[in-house]
Amino acid sequence: MNQYKLLTPGPLTTTSSVKEEMLSDRCTWDNDYKNITQKIRAKLLELAGGDRKEYTTVLMQGSGTFAVEAVMNSAISNDDKVLIITNGAYGERIVKIAKYIGLAFKEYSVAYDEYPNEEEIRSILKEDSDITHIVMVHCETTTGILNPIGMISKLSKEFRKTFIVDAMSSFGGMEIDVHELSIDYLISSANKCIQGVPGFGFVIASIEKLIACEGNSRSLSFDLYDQWKEMNTDGKWRFTSPTHTVAAFAKALDELDEEGGIPARFARYQNNNRILRERLGKLGFHAYITDEKQSPIITTFLFPKESFQFEDFYDYVKDRGFVLYPGKLTDVNTFRIGNIGEIYEEDIQTLCNVIEKYMGVTVK
Ligand SMILES: *Cc1c(COP(=O)(O)O)cnc(C)c1O
Secondary structure, three states, X not given: OOOOEEOOOOOOOOOHHHHHHHHOOOOOOOHHHXXXXXXXXXXXXHHOOOOOOOEEEEEEEXXXXXXXXXXXXXXXXXXXXXXEEEOOHHHHHHHHHHHHHOOEEEEEEOOOOOOOOHHHHHHHHHHOOOOOEEEEEOEEOOOOEEOOHHHHHHHHHHOOOEEEEEOOOOEOOXXXXXXXXXXXXXXXXXXXXXXXOOOEEEEEEEHHHHHOOOOOOOOOOOOHHHHHHHHHHHOOOOOOOOHHHHHHHHHHHHHHHHXXXXXXXXXXXXXXXXXXXXXXXXXXXXXXXXXXXEOOOEEEEEOOOOOOOHXXXXXXXXXXXXXXEEOOOOOOOEEEEEOOOOOOHHHHHHHHHHHHHHOOOOOO
């Protein structure tokens, strides 16, 4: 099989040592394994800045969306109403989840390249006192826009709402303090910035809020409360857990520490992203999101000219060792390049050299 690096928003390129952890088979009933789960839960809490008296971690089988669905299904009762703030496909997916479950919700959406407006949200919250919860995506992976969670957090506190954040593609790559931001549920998954392999998602949850979720769930598998109750006893998952993925994730957490924690990882990602945008900008590729709203995670680029053939470009770059990501916008032609995972400045420089060659440009 051809070896290439993934410049996508996950699954990502991971280290050999993370992958090697999956060479052993582990028993879900055994204390060694349950201790791995407990260690992961404690470490995630620490990374999120959560005090163990106030917050807890719940791991949930499945991809990231499963964890989002578990939160929506468990945290929002039939008496509640949720305000869903959207400016991209992942926010829209939360709307879809709400429709499937039959939740009372209001969607507030803005254009994909814009921030939600503080005054507009304020007036929604003033007018609709039925709203009990607010949910939003932090880094909208659709475009790479980094949404202002600080502003939403402020409103959420002011109006005393329960605050849910899909930080799937940003947690581990950027500092997010659940206590400071009064986040009640922070959701992410194994195969994003912690640099593990796919198989489970996780939720950092306010213990007080989670306890109040008992009996809310409309389904067995997506019951976050029940999952927590079982896991919190001694680290045993309800139902079969993705043992290989969990072991790899524990190793990925160690490697995050060895790198220097979230600040060091953030600096590496930010540097990757800066070089990528600068060099591609010179080659005529312009980013869809303006600099001040751009995340250090993934960038959406507009096609450089009418005649640009993405499939041809994709194959050319893939043959030279890098896999890119197609765009997800309907109104403009775009593609995406992620810069998270086991990706360093040299990789980005090599990629830019390849693209420069493709574009037939010789000047740097
Ligand atoms: C990756 C991602 C998800 C989850 O996607 P899955 O394919 O279910 O893992 C959710 N929200 C955002 C913002 C993401 O980047």
